[in-house]
Amino acid sequence: MSIEVNGKVFETDEEGYLANLSEWEPEVAEAMAKEDGTDLTDAHWEVINFLREYYDEYQIAPAVRVLTKAIGKKLGKEKGNSKYLYELFPYGPGKQACKYAGLPKPTGCV
Amino acid sequence: MSDIKKFMYINTKAPYGTIYAWESLEVVLIGAAFEQEVSMAFIGDGVYQIAKGQDTSDLGVKNFSPTYSALGDYDVNKIYVEKESLEARGLTLDDLLGLKYEDEDDDWAEKDSIRVVSSTELAEILEQQEVVFSF
Amino acid sequence: MSTLHTVNKSPFDRRALESCLRLATKGSAVLLFEDGVYGAMKGTEKSAIVEKALGDVSIYVLGADMKARGVDTSKLIDGIKVVDYKGFVDLTVENDKVNAWL
Numbered sequence: 001m002s003i004e005v006n007g008k009v010f011e012t013d014e015e016g017y018l019a020n021l022s023e024w025e026p027e028v029a030e031a032m033a034k035e036d037g038t039d040l041t042d043a044h045w046e047v048i049n050f051l052r053e054y055y056d057e058y059q060i061a062p063a064v065r066v067l068t069k070a071i072g073k074k075l076g077k078e079k080g081n082s083k084y085l086y087e088l089f090p091y092g093p094g095k096q097a098c099k100y101a102g103l104p105k106p107t108g109c110v
Numbered sequence: 111m112s113d114i115k116k117f118m119y120i121n122t123k124a125p126y127g128t129i130y131a132w133e134s135l136e137v138v139l140i141g142a143a144f145e146q147e148v149s150m151a152f153i154g155d156g157v158y159q160i161a162k163g164q165d166t167s168d169l170g171v172k173n174f175s176p177t178y179s180a181l182g183d184y185d186v187n188k189i190y191v192e193k194e195s196l197e198a199r200g201l202t203l204d205d206l207l208g209l210k211y212e213d214e215d216d217d218w219a220e221k222d223s224i225r226v227v228s229s230t231e232l233a234e235i236l237e238q239q240e241v242v243f244s245f
Numbered sequence: 246m247s248t249l250h251t252v253n254k255s256p257f258d259r260r261a262l263e264s265c266l267r268l269a270t271k272g273s274a275v276l277l278f279e280d281g282v283y284g285a286m287k288g289t290e291k292s293a294i295v296e297k298a299l300g301d302v303s304i305y306v307l308g309a310d311m312k313a314r315g316v317d318t319s320k321l322i323d324g325i326k327v328v329d330y331k332g333f334v335d336l337t338v339e340n341d342k343v344n345a346w347l
Contacts, residue, residue: 125314126314161316164314165315171313
């Protein structure tokens with residue numbers, strides 16, 4: 001499978017996750033979101049950027065529980081809960097946000 | 111809550127030479143989602159998994175040593191390293207990654223996850239476990 | 246006939262390094278790579294065997310595999326030489342045959 005952004009083709013796996021995370025660019029996230037019927041706001045980007053930083057440091061996409069706790073610590077308590085994250089990413093904050101961030105499906109995502 | 115069991119993952123192999131080290135780490139991270147009481151032990155060549163200064167850029171394989179630092183986030187904060195195994199390899203605690211966790215019951219104070227224990231102490235700890243996986 | 250012996254297993258896990266050093270004849274070359282690089286470190290239970298063998302054989306270690314495992318050059322037994330992939334190839338060419346120990 002693949003996704004086309006501005007005439008450039010990006011290879012993805014069968015679930016739509018980017019095959020090569022080094023190829024990621026913000027436009028890929030926007031195109032993926034569009035396919036899901038979502039427009040990315042600053043609130044979405046906060047989470048996406050957080051995930052990219054987390055991956056850069058630990059080489060894994062965090063489990064939802066870990067993500068929620070870490071977001072709360074970094075961005076404030078009102079954002080560190082499943083309700084807030086599920087409103088932004090209704091398909092699941094782990095799966096959907098990681099996909100937009102160009103990361104593999106979270107380790108521990110069952 | 112009453113279903114919480116003590117899980118222990120014993121790591122015995124060096125990283126990169128075989129897939130065991132990475133497989134174990136993935137199982138630990140996945141298992142952590144089930145909120146059990148998880149601890150890890152590094153014995154034999156397993157101690158090399160958490161050696162600091164790993165850089166696989168010339169090999170073209172993933173360096174997963176930074177991932178051990180995420181274990182604290184997953185509430186895996188009891189990491190036992192067998193003293194005899196370190197000594198046989200000429201290693202000390204200083205040669206290992208500085209793994210930390212934040213203690214929820216102590217105002218999130220940052221604490222060390224690694225405890226160097228003797229074989230006798232480790233045997234005792236293993237005896238207390240309900241589920242043991244060896245990699 | 247000169248021989249290059251290669252060892253890619255940890256000396257703590259298997260006997261490959263010990264068998265190799267016991268049976269390698271004087272003047273042979275020994276290359277440690279992959280998990281074999283742990284055998285090149287000083288201050289371990291196996292260091293003495295390697296130090297003793299250095300009088301008779303030349304011992305090399307693959308730099309990329311050391312780096313991957315966090316083994317710094319400062320931790321190597323004196324007399325062991327670090328080679329890169331090209332050096333590995335040169336060793337196989339310079340010697341008449343290769344004995345890969347398992």
